[in-house]
Amino acid sequence: MNARRRLALGVVVPIALLALWQLLGQSAGMAGVVPTPVNVAYAWWDWIFADPGMGLNPYLGTWASNVQYSAMRVGQGFLLAVLLGVPLGLAIGxxxxxxxxxxxxxxxxxxxxxxxWLPFSIALFGIHDFGSVFLIFLGGFYPIVVNTTQGARDVERNLVRAAAMMGASPTQLLRRVVLPSAMPSLFTGLRLGLGVSWTAVIVSEMVAVKSGLGYVLWDAYYVGRMDIVLADMVSIGIMGYISDRLIVLIERRVLVWRMLQSH
Incomplete structure (x- = not known):
């Protein structure tokens, strides 16, 4: 399938959903309740590009800083989940x-x-960044552990026997046989964990901190700015998609042998 056909198929459903959304937003029953995509686009533009010092709108020009706050917290929490979840999953499996x-x-x-975990996090860390990072860590940790565990358990035993017969030590078996064999499942866990981490950052920022996309989402809802709420939701989806593509890119480079086998 050529690139143009893949692109065309990929945009059919989004365009259809946008058209349906536009019609719904313009209908008599939903007018003023559900902002249309056009209204959301205008609000999003101002949120990204407008001068923060112009007018009383608190959302003008603050998109980049809030995305940065959320991405930083996701990165920190997800990194902790990887550093603890992968070794633990390998050990259990x-x-x-x-x-x-x-x-x-x-x-x-x-x-x-x-x-x-929100009440526990607030009681332990207060309204602070680490409370959000803690919740993100929990969100990413369990998918990583479970999938890494399954990958380690599914290692082909004949490979293990062959390596043992060649004199491989337990450490060498783990590093050169178990870990490479578990990599496909491990990367599945990373993708799932990263997706849950983006969910967790939104939940945590609604309560545990006063910045980021989650905070803006709740604040905009509270003051009735549904156009900002929807722009925020789309922003979260885009950031989650980009980070997932980065994991896939790393997976393709690390598991190049798997790609060669499939061909």
Whole structure:
């Protein structure tokens, strides 16, 4: 399939949804309730490009700074989730003792939603950046652990036996056999974890901090600026998509052998 055809297929549904949204926003029952895409685009333009010193609108020209705050918190929380989640997932998936000791705790805490941690986070960290980072870390941590664990458990045992017969130590087995074999599942966990991290940053910024896309989303809703709310939602989607594409790009470079096998 050529690039033009892929692009055409990729924009059909978004264009149809925008057209439907425009018609809905112009209908008698929704006029003034649901802003049209045109109204949202104008509000978004001012939010990005307008001079912050012009007028009483608190959203003028503040888009970049709020995106920066949110992206920084997601980066910090997600990095912590990777640094702790990947080794823990490998340990649980590869070592029976570690699985018996740690997996019940992980599986027991995993269903607790991010919103349930909000009171604990505020009580422990207050209205501070680290409270938001903590919630983002929790959001990304569990998908990474679970998928890495599954990847380590699914390692082809014949590869392990062959490496052991060639004199590989347990550390070499883990580094040269288990980790490479678990990489596809690990990257799936990274993509899922990053998506949940963007969800968590919005939830946490609504309450735990006073800046970022989540804070703007709640503040705009509170003052009745639904055009900013929708522009904020689209911004979150774009940032999540871009960060996911970055993970996919890294995956393709790291797992180049997998791409060669598929061809």
């Amino acid at each position: 590869w070592n029976r003792t570690a699985a018996l000791m740690l997996d019940p705790m992980v599986q027991g805490m995993r269903p607790i939603p991010i919103t349930a």
